[in-house]
Amino acid sequence: MAKVFIxxxxxxxxxxxxxxxxxxxxxxxxxxxxxxxxAGLDSPPLQMTPEDAKRGLRWxxxxxxxxxxxxxxxxxxxxxEAEAAVIVKHADYAFGCMGCARTDELIEFLxxxxxxxxxxxxxxxxxxxGIAFVRSIKxxxxxxxxxxx
Amino acid sequence: xxxxxxxxxxLSCGPEYSGVQKEIYTAAExxxxxxxxxxxxxxxxRRNFRDFGLDVRSGDLKLAIARAVALVEGSVxxxxxxxxxxxxxxxxxxxxNELRRYIHEHSSLPVVSYSFTERTTSGTLLTRMEALxxxxxRRALLARERQVGLTMGVDxxxxxxxxxxxxxxxxxxxxxxPTTEVMGSxxxxxxxxxxxxxxxxxxxxxxxxxxxxxxxIGERIGAxxxxxxxxxxSKGAVFLADCQHGPSTVIDIGGMDNKAISVNNGxxxxxxMGGICAGASGRFLEMTAKRLGVDITELGPLAMAGMGxxxxxxxxxxxxxxxxxxxxxxxxxxxENVAAAACHSVAEQVFEQQLQEIDIKExxxxxxxxxxxxxLVRAMGELLQTEIVxxxxxxxxxxxxxxxxxxxxxxxx
Numbered sequence: 306m307a308k309v310f311i312x313x314x315x316x317x318x319x320x321x322x323x324x325x326x327x328x329x330x331x332x333x334x335x336x337x338x339x340x341x342x343x344a345g346l347d348s349p350p351l352q353m354t355p356e357d358a359k360r361g362l363r364w365x366x367x368x369x370x371x372x373x374x375x376x377x378x379x380x381x382x383x384x385x386e387a388e389a390a391v392i393v394k395h396a397d398y399a400f401g402c403m404g405c406a407r408t409d410e411l412i413e414f415l416x417x418x419x420x421x422x423x424x425x426x427x428x429x430x431x432x433x434x435g436i437a438f439v440r441s442i443k444x445x446x447x448x449x450x451x452x453x454x
Numbered sequence: 455x456x457x458x459x460x461x462x463x464x465l466s467c468g469p470e471y472s473g474v475q476k477e478i479y480t481a482a483e484x485x486x487x488x489x490x491x492x493x494x495x496x497x498x499x500r501r502n503f504r505d506f507g508l509d510v511r512s513g514d515l516k517l518a519i520a521r522a523v524a525l526v527e528g529s530v531x532x533x534x535x536x537x538x539x540x541x542x543x544x545x546x547x548x549x550x551n552e553l554r555r556y557i558h559e560h561s562s563l564p565v566v567s568y569s570f571t572e573r574t575t576s577g578t579l580l581t582r583m584e585a586l587x588x589x590x591x592r593r594a595l596l597a598r599e600r601q602v603g604l605t606m607g608v609d610x611x612x613x614x615x616x617x618x619x620x621x622x623x624x625x626x627x628x629x630x631x632p633t634t635e636v637m638g639s640x641x642x643x644x645x646x647x648x649x650x651x652x653x654x655x656x657x658x659x660x661x662x663x664x665x666x667x668x669x670x671i672g673e674r675i676g677a678x679x680x681x682x683x684x685x686x687x688s689k690g691a692v693f694l695a696d697c698q699h700g701p702s703t704v705i706d707i708g709g710m711d712n713k714a715i716s717v718n719n720g721x722x723x724x725x726x727m728g729g730i731c732a733g734a735s736g737r738f739l740e741m742t743a744k745r746l747g748v749d750i751t752e753l754g755p756l757a758m759a760g761m762g763x764x765x766x767x768x769x770x771x772x773x774x775x776x777x778x779x780x781x782x783x784x785x786x787x788x789x790e791n792v793a794a795a796a797c798h799s800v801a802e803q804v805f806e807q808q809l810q811e812i813d814i815k816e817x818x819x820x821x822x823x824x825x826x827x828x829x830l831v832r833a834m835g836e837l838l839q840t841e842i843v844x845x846x847x848x849x850x851x852x853x854x855x856x857x858x859x860x861x862x863x864x865x866x867x
């Protein structure tokens with residue numbers, strides 16, 4: 306089983322696909338749930354605090370907008386943990402929204418820089434490309450079997 | 455509108471991730487408003503975003519655009535709009551500006567835009583939220599064009615405290631003092647105004663307060679109206695400049711922050727408040743006067759006699775501005791030229807940093823103490839390529855606005 310970072314990190318479809326083929330999806334659902342359920346913090350709706358933007362300095366410099374740094378405090382630890390990644394290019398809004406384009410650029414760069422296996426795939430536009438889309442993700446995830454314990 | 459809850463639609467990208475969303479909620483709550491995110495269907499998001507035509511990449515900005523279109527089309531109802539995004543984000547800055555302009559042009563909703571950092575506090579947002587709710591709630595009061603009865607306005611600013619007594623649409627008493635102890639300064643200016651007007655506190659029909667010390671003073675003296683300076687100043691400005699009908703732009707370069715307000719028929723539409731640093735405020739001119747060894751009242755005429763373009767000066771930051779000032783004097787530039795350069799520098803910063811955030815429509819009215827510095831008014835006029843209007847009593851603008859608006863309470867009292 307490999308820990309697979311998914312992009313967009315909010316995509317439930319990608320998360321489900323990764324889990325179906327026996328791996329652990331690294332998406333934001335869990336880290337956001339943790340923010341919502343952690344007692345003691347009171348900054349709704351995500352309970353992010355200015356401290357998170359400060360923690361984000363580990364991945365992005367101080368000149369970078371605070372929203373990027375705050376987001377990186379969620380995504381950064383996932384990227385650090387990732388053993389592989391599936392990146393869907395030009396995904397539809399409904400497929401999973403990442404919010405900030407600048408954060409997206411940094412995430413893609415960091416994950417590629419890590420040197421882990423990465424699958425980049427275009428978001429499908431019709432049924433045929435949809436089938437090919439799922440097939441390529443399946444093949445990639447299968448190729449990870451045995452490479453990680 | 456009554457004192458009902460004012461619903462402010464938030465169009466934003468990033469505040470929840472920057473940890474400042476709670477500050478936005480707190481500021482809104484403090485002024486009896488509720489911030490909400492317009493709810494849209496996925497199909498509406500796609501359609502509105504496509505129709506608007508600005509092809510941004512960020513998902514949250516796409517959502518903000520779609521929400522703005524829904525507000526203008528009326529499929530979502532709101533009383534006011536707050537646009538916010540991360541400071542330093544170029545894509546968000548473009549969206550922020552275009553949405554502000556779009557909403558202002560296509561609806562009557564008051565709108566303010568703000569770029570935040572992770573250190574933004576509710577206190578910073580309070581005056582803006584208060585102005586939004588005032589415009590939404592008190593349209594009838596803001597539409598008041600004549601002062602009636604005997605009323606007083608007290609404006610407690612960061613640098614100076616002013617009081618004005620008005621009777622039957624005329625100013626009959628004024629008081630002006632540097633702000634030291636807030637209540638003490640207010641007592642002094644009120645005494646001066648009473649003396650000049652020849653009336654007593656008990657003769658007054660109504661009182662209004664504005665400025666930073668408005669709550670403290672307003673509560674102590676039992677004011678009928680306690681209102682932020684954005685709406686009060688714009689009302690005072692159009693009243694004194696006799697521009698109560700049609701569009702106008704009010705610029706108030708203050709001691710601590712600057713206000714630029716786009717006004718239509720006496721009611722503010724969009725406004726910006728802040729300033730990057732004290733280098734772009736009256737404080738820098740005060741410091742310049744001190745360094746040149748002249749009184750602040752002499753700085754204006756001095757600047758008018760000089761040529762600002764001959765001296766390089768950039769007061770983007772007050773420390774760098776001071777450095778330029780010292781260097782210019784050391785290089786042998788005349789006091790006149792240095793004074794003119796300082797005025798030009800402040801005007802340039804306000805023009806570059808703030809006036810871009812509102813739509814400049816003539817007449818442009820400059821108010822506040824700094825409007826008495828002719829060199830600054832000339833520099834601003836040159837930058838905007840227009841004749842700037844400085845109305846009489848322009849330094850009392852907040853007090854006049856407060857006296858005028860509080861007269862709406864005369865009959866009630």
